[in-house]
Amino acid sequence: MVRQFLPAELDQPGALGLWFAYYSTALGPTPSVASQQLLTAAARRSHQHMRRWLRNFANEGLVADDMIDDANETAIALxxxxxLEALTPGSPMTIERGRILLTQHFSELLAKAVQ
Known part of the structure; x- marks a missing residue:
C-alpha cells in the first residue's frame, strides 16, 4: 500500500523535481487551466485510492468507519x-525513510483500532 503512494519511481534521480514541477506548475503565479485540472484529477484519484484502502481496513474491522475521512486526509497530507521534505536541500528525509514513516503511521492507526 505504501508503495502506491510513495512509488519506486520516486527513487530515480530527478523524479522528485518532476513531482514538484507538477505541483508548482498548477499552483504557481501563472497556472494554466490544464495543469490545474490535471492536479485536481490526480488529487481526487489519490484520495479515492486512499479511501478504498481505508474502507478495506474498515471492512476487516481494523479501522472504524467514522475514522476514514480523518485518516484519509492525514495520510495524504503526510x-x-x-x-516535499525529501526534495528539500539539507533535509535528512529520503523517500525510503518516508516509506518507513508512512508504514509506521498505518501500523499505529491499525493498532489503535484493534485496542
Whole structure:
C-alpha cells in the first residue's frame, strides 16, 4: 500500500523535481487551466485510492468507519509532506525513510483500532 503512494519511481534521480514541477506548475503565479485540472484529477484519484484502502481496513474491522475521512486526509497530507521534505536541500528525509514513516503511521492507526 505504501508503495502506491510513495512509488519506486520516486527513487530515480530527478523524479522528485518532476513531482514538484507538477505541483508548482498548477499552483504557481501563472497556472494554466490544464495543469490545474490535471492536479485536481490526480488529487481526487489519490484520495479515492486512499479511501478504498481505508474502507478495506474498515471492512476487516481494523479501522472504524467514522475514522476514514480523518485518516484519509492525514495520510495524504503526510505523504505530500514527506515527499516535499525529501526534495528539500539539507533535509535528512529520503523517500525510503518516508516509506518507513508512512508504514509506521498505518501500523499505529491499525493498532489503535484493534485496542
Amino acid at each position: 505523504t505530500v509532506g514527506l515527499t
